[in-house]
Amino acid sequence: MKLNKSQIQDQNTKSLNSIEEHFNFTANILDKKGIDVNAVIKKLQNLKVAIPSWALGAGGTRFGRFSFFGEPTNLEQKIEDIGVLNALTHTAGAVSLHIPWDIPEDYNGIKALANSLNITFDAVNSNTFQDQKNAKHSYKFGSLSNNSKDIRQQAIQHNIDVINIGEKLGSKSLTVWLADGSSFPGQNNFQTALINTENSLKEIYSNLPKNWTMLIEYKPFEPNFYSTVIQDWGTSFMLANACGDKAYSLVDLGHHLPNCNIEQIVSTLMYKGKLGGFHFNDSKYGDDDLTVGSIKPYTLFLIFNELVYGMKNNTQNPDLAWMIDASHNLKDPLEDLLQSLEAIQEAYAKALLINQTELKNAQLNNDIVKCQEILQDAYRTDVRSLVAKARINLDRAINPIETYRALKVRNELIKERGKNSIATGL
Secondary structure, three states, X not given: OOOOHHHHHHXXXXXXXXXXXXXXXXXXXXXXXXXXXXXXXXXXXHOOXXXXXXXXXXXXXXXXXXXXXXXOOOHHHHHHHHHHHHHHHOOOOEEEOEOOOOOOOOHXXXXXXXXXXXXXXXXXXXXOOOOOOOOOOOOOOOOOOOOOHHHHHHHHHHHHHHHHHHHHHOXXXXXXXXXXXXXXXXXXXXXXXXXXXXXXXXXXXXXXXXXXXXEEEOOOOOOOOOEEOOOOHHHHHHHHHHHOOOEEEEEEOOOOOOOOOHHHHHHHHHHXXXXXXXXXXXXXXXXOOEOOOOOOHHHHHHHHHHHHHHHHHOOOOOOOEEEEOOOEOOXXXXXXXXXXXXXXXXXXXXXXXXXXXXXXXXXXXXXXXXXXXXXXXXXXXXXXXXXXXXXXXXXXXXXXXXXXXXXXXXXXXXXXXXXXXXXXXX
C-alpha cells in the first residue's frame, strides 16, 4: 500500500484551521520569550529516525506471540510499511535491517523500492544471539566471547557478511549487540570473555569500509542473568576506544538498570566524542521495548536536553544515528511506531525551547530553583502544534494516527496480505 499526498491533504483539511490557530497562539508566546520558532520547525523537519525492520510485525514475550493481521512477510513489504509511516510523518525516512532476518534477494529492486519511498538504509545489525539455519556452530555459550576460536571466527565472519550486505544497500554503519554472558557464578572467566570480545571486535573493525562506523551496544542483563560481557556504557566505551576512531557506543533506552541516569551517560559520551547512535523505546522494569515516551516522558525530555546541548557544543561527536527499537505485542505495530515518532519529535521540540544561556547562568549562580523552572517551563509547553506545523510544511499528516485510521490502512494491508501473514524476525 502506498499513500499519496492528496489522501493526506484531504484528511488535513478537517483540522487545518484549528491547528493553525493553535500554532499561531503558541508561536506568539514563544516569540515573546525570544525563541526562533522557524528555526525549531526547521530542525523538526530535518529529523530522521530509522525504523527497524523487525518492529513492523507483532513482537512477543517469552510466553507467547499474538499475531497481527496483514503483517509484512518479506523485506519488500516491510519497506512499503515504512513508506506509509514516512508518508504520514516525513520522520521515518530510513530503515535499519537485521541480518539474517532481512537479507535482500534482489538488491537493485530493494534499493529502487526504498528510493521511490524516500527511504535510506541506516545501520545494519548483526545477529549472533540466535543459532542460524545450517550454521556449523552454536552460540548457546556465546559468540564473539566464546572460548572456542572456531565459534568466535564464525561470529566474526557473520559480522563481515553483514557489512558486505550493508555496502550493497548504501548503509554506512554496523551495529553489534551481544547476548554473550553467563547465568551462573563461575560459568565464565570475566577477563577471558572480555579479551575474546575485544579481539573479535577489533577483527570486525579491521574489515569496515573506509567511510563506515561501528556502533557497540550494551545491556546489563537478559538473556543471561548473572553477567553480560558488554554490560554498561563504560565497557562499550572502552571497547570502542580499543577498536579505533570509527567505533562508537550506542545507547538503548531500555538497556539500563532501574533509575540509571541515562542523560548523564549521554552527556559523558558526547563530551568524549563517542556517542554514535541512539535506540528509542521506553521501560518500567527492564528492556520492556515499550512505546517511546509512554512510561517516562520527562526522562526522555531530559535526555533530549543533553542531546541538543551536545549536538551544539560537542563538535567532536559525530552526527547521531537515531532509531526506534521496540517490540509490539498488543498494539498495531504501525500505530505504535507513529506514537513513538510523535513522542520523539515532541521531546526534541521541548528541548529546543530551553534557553541554554539562561540555564547556564542559573547553574553558575547555583540557582537550583531557577534551573528547575527553566527546564519545566520548556517541558510544560504544548508543542504539538509545532510538530504538526513541521509536517504541514512537508505535506504530511497533521494527525498521523487519525489519518492512518481514517484511510483504513490496516484493513488495506489485510486485503493485500491476508490474515495469516507473519513478519520475519522476532
